[in-house]
Amino acid sequence: MSLRRTSVQALLGSQELEREVVVNGWVRTRRGNKYVQFIAVNDGSSIHNIQVVADAEKFPEESLKDVTTGSCVAVRGQLVASQGKGQSVEIQAAEITVLGKADPEEYPLQKKGHSLEFLREIAHLRPRTNTFGAVLRVRHALAFAVHQYFNDHGFYYIHTPIITGSDAEGAGQMFRVTTLPDQNPPLTEDKAGVDYKQDFFGKQTNLTVSGQLEGEVAAMALGKVYTFGPTFRAENSNTARHLAEFWMIEPEVAFNDLQDNMELAEDFLKYLVRYALDKCADDLQFLNDQYDKELLERLRFVVDNDFQRLTYTEAVEILKSAKKKFEFPVDWGTDLQSEHERYLVEKHFKKPVILTDYPKDIKAFYMKLNDDDKTVRAMDVLFPGIGEIIGGSQREEDLEKLRARMAAMHVPEDELWWYMELRKFGTAPHAGFGLGFERLILFVTGMANIRDVIPFPRFPKNAEF
């Protein structure tokens, strides 16, 4: 087989028939009778399979014994118009080589559907299913679209550190990074604790929970930047919307205010959804048919309609006058619960919502204080079924106001001296936000659990694979 192999995707779209081709891939099903066998082969390039036809004259049953669901094959043959109804082209096989057998008594994947919970337990094989193939292709397309969008809009991609020396980022519990021995680590002189001065970096270090603070450093020099990297949270979160390791996209823009920030967030999200609709039509159609009959309709709705913008204070008024009884009371000054956000997005407005100007006490220290001295220029973008998909703000650029907020919220100045110096030297208004990449994929694919939109999910009590 010296002929170069062609992808299934390319073959299915080919107009040049009656030519010899080679395709490599994994067998999804084999069916037929004693005269002719049909083998559905998938190589991951498409949700669709190519049908390989093996006539019994050339391929006696014995020769196809190892061509079973899950096995890996190399096929050489003629690409021809299909005699059957389900496909336009197929391969009339001349040679079939089994590259890797898959004992049908043991291979866990079958032609018929499996539960997503079961597939989670065989994460090393689940990419071979239609569903995960579709999800992973969509995931790729969206990652590519993120870079495309920012590059087209003059942003620079900044690599912020994975290992961070500050534990003051204010976004939850962190994973410790250390090379000290876990048995008898060196202790401080007063024996009160571990002496991290002797650790690899000479101080306590952790995995990052956000690239934002370093992103601000870059924005104060390059103007428009974004990060796109892994993020780690050691929270004991057990929900369908949380992971311990996830990917986050964080643009940060000098001279942007909160309005600009909202414009960017909405335009960016619509671009990403539109990109998926354009580039992943087959995969999204499959997901629409299999999991969520309203998926495509919902995606088009988001692209075609403006997000609803209102302040936290206005949202509280709406919720207070709502007829619905909430489990948790709504009060100005407390954070909104999931049920409140869902009511606003799914019942009241029936569209994505951007909430702004939250009470200062429930938001992070770096958010810019409004003139009312009560609220900050924060924004949360809420999506149906997902909840918060973006959280962001205009940042406090005034050194003294920032210092006062840090003191009030017990954020240690000495660890963030460099962050404060951004305000000391050539400060500028700026704003940014964080988009949870997996939450975006959840929305675009219609999947229900965030553990099903990342190849190797990390969550409490689970780091298999």
Add this chain to the structure above:
RNA sequence: GCUUCCUUAGCUCAGCCGGUUAGAGCAUCUGACUGUUAAUCAGAGGGUCCCUGGUUCGAGCCCAGGAGGGAGCGCCA
């Protein structure tokens, strides 16, 4: 971390009020069938009813503890 539900064949699940030998569909194996489309048809094999203990003449079913999983909530993106 809290609340709640689930765990029966390789997979998805049924199993009545606690009662004799635990069932179905799919998968697998065998056979039939000249173009199938998650092929179809016939037959066969396949069980630590999650684990431990208890109640009972008798437990897949009731009770207690444990393990694993799901959903909701909290924290958040």
